[in-house]
Amino acid sequence: MTGSRTKWENKPMGQLETQLAALAQTADLCPCRQVALQRFRRIGLPAYHSEAYQRTDLSAMLEGEWTITEGSYQYNIEELQLPEGAYIGPLSGFKGNLPKIYSTDEDPLQALIEGLDDHAFLVYLPKRAKLAQPLNYTYLLEQAPTGAMLLSRFIIVVEDEAEVEIVGYDRNRSANRSVSLQSTEIYVGRAAKLSLTDIEDSSAVAQRISTLHLHQEGESVANLNFISLHSGKTRNNYYCDLAGEYASLSLGGIVIASDDEHVDNSSYIAHSVPHCTSNELFKYVLSDRSYGVFTGRILVAQDAQKTQAYQNNRNLLLSSEARMQAKPQLEIYADDVKCSHGMTTGQLSESALFYMRQRGIAKDEAKRLLSIAFAEDVLQLIEREELRDSLREQVASRFTF
Structure with missing residues (x-):
């Protein structure tokens, strides 16, 4: 991906560092997980008030002693008719090669999740395969002890000219404090099409830290949507790389927050080549003492002529105590482009x-x-x-x- 996303500042991690050091010494830990943990410990957590984390303190969210806890994943795989060569299941059961989507050197949260989680789930569609029905999944946690750490690593590979729709529900209903670390890694091949809808509907004490990496080849179409209905404290990162000409991305989100809920969405869309299009729209409706944060950055590389990139953030405050912080950004190095960004925050008319x-x-x-x-x-x-x-x-x- 062209350009530097952000500068990470090594942050002391307290008990988490002690736990990670002990885990790194585990004899049966596979080499790939050891490398990921080493990378995370070298890079560290992004510091509170650093450029990309001005309003959300990850060290506070991860403070304390954690116990890795498994929730329940429910899929409708048995209802689907999988095309020949398609695979949906644990990554460990897949026999084949997967494309590289990202670098953990650029994302410490991805490195942390890879180091902790050895149960990645894979959706793989080979060339020209089409899933006729949507793949639906629900992550459900009804109850967990205080200090539960929930891990989720989801890999989606849609090869050239393949198509798939995925709908996921994140439902952490535990009444005790927990943290959910989630990663989604997506590869969309040439002329392939992906639709992904992520719905968060969790308890008021649930904490979620998620990171999504999207890589698009030429003429591909990706439609990503995030719907936050209920939450406690949430930070979502979206890293999107339009790496092939005539790729198209739609990135949307709606946040409905009340009480003391805190929802922070941060996006980075890189236009690396010419003739690509991105359309980003995030809206927040905030009431009571809720807190919304949106940071959107679009990078248009020098060679990415004929780019069309549009970013909008619109926010509605329904109480005098609700707060919204927004930072839309355009970074353009090409001269033949159509780009715009805008932000408004107000009350009902x-x-x-x-x-x-x-x-x-x-x-x-x-x-x-x-x-x-x-x-x-x-x-x-x-x-x-x-x-x-x-x-x-x-x-x-x-x-x-």
Whole structure:
């Protein structure tokens, strides 16, 4: 990926460092995990208030002693008709070679997850294979002891001209403090198509730290969407590399936060070659004392002429105590491009509320309807109508006044 993403500052890790040092000495730890842990311990956690982590303190989220705990993964694999050569299952059961998607030297969180997790899950579609039905999965945790660390490593490889849709639910319902470390690694081959929808619906004490790496070859299409319905404290990283000409990316997100929820989304989209398109839209609806953070950076390399890159962040504050921090960024080194970025934060339109009340709609119902409408253009990024309708109902259920 062209360009430097961020500068990591080594941060003391307390008890976590002690646990990692002990794990690194485990005799039966495979060499690849040992290397990943060594990389993480060398790079360290990104420091609070550093460039990419100005509003979310990972060291605080990982403070304390942790016990790796397994949740329950539920897949609809038995309902699918897998094309010849396709594979969905544990990475350990796959016989073949996979493309390199990222470098753990650039992402310490990825290195940490690789070092801790030896149960990666793989979705592999060979050339021209198409999955007729969506792959659905749910990560479910009903209860866990305090200090549970949940690990998830998901690898998606869509070879040339293949197609797949994946829908995932993250449901950590434990009433005790826990942290979920998640990574998603995606390769989309030439003229291939991927749709991925990630829905977070967790308890108020759940913590989530996720990192996603996307690599796209020429003429590929990727549609990624994140829906946050309930959360405790969440930090999501999206690293997207458009590495082949005429690749197209849609990256969308809707965050609905209340009480003391904290949701931080950070994206980095690199246009490395000419003629690629990216369209990014994140929206937040914040009430009570909730806190939203959005950092979006688009890099257009010097050789990436004819790039079209658009970034939008729109935020709605429903209380005087809700807070939003946003930092959209464009870094352009090519001169023949169409790029834009924008950000707005505000409250519900008083004129719209007045208009609706004049037509007999109660004030609270008018606020609810306007909030639902605010989320609609993000939901429209989801291509499948059935999923879009289901999510629309779930989003609507979050608005009570």
